[in-house]
Amino acid sequence: MAIVKVIEVIAGSEKSFDDAVRNALAEASKSVKNIQSIYVKEMKAQVKDNKITSFGVNANISFIVDKQSM
Numbered sequence: 001m002a003i004v005k006v007i008e009v010i011a012g013s014e015k016s017f018d019d020a021v022r023n024a025l026a027e028a029s030k031s032v033k034n035i036q037s038i039y040v041k042e043m044k045a046q047v048k049d050n051k052i053t054s055f056g057v058n059a060n061i062s063f064i065v066d067k068q069s070m
Contacts, residue, residue, distance in 0.1 A: 003065040007032065008041075012056040017043050020057045034064040 011024035021040060029035060042058040 003067075004036070004062050005065055006060050006062050008058065009061055010056065010058050012054055014054050017045075017055045017057060020055045021059065024057060024059050024061065028061045032061070032063050034066065035061055036064060037062045 007028065009024045009028050011020050011027060013019035013023055021038060025035065025038060039060045039062070040057050041060060044056045044058075045052045046054045046056070
């Protein structure tokens, strides 16, 4: 049986929502191993002068806990 933990991550990008999700994964992977999935809960775009200036996501990242670290 595997133990799975979920963390919530907020990330952004000036390029796209896809890039914001990739940034969330990149940041989480600096301190978390065995990442299995990302569930994007919310997406938000900032607008200035009728143009999107940044993209943001709020995501849950699931990972398997290493039994040796328990």
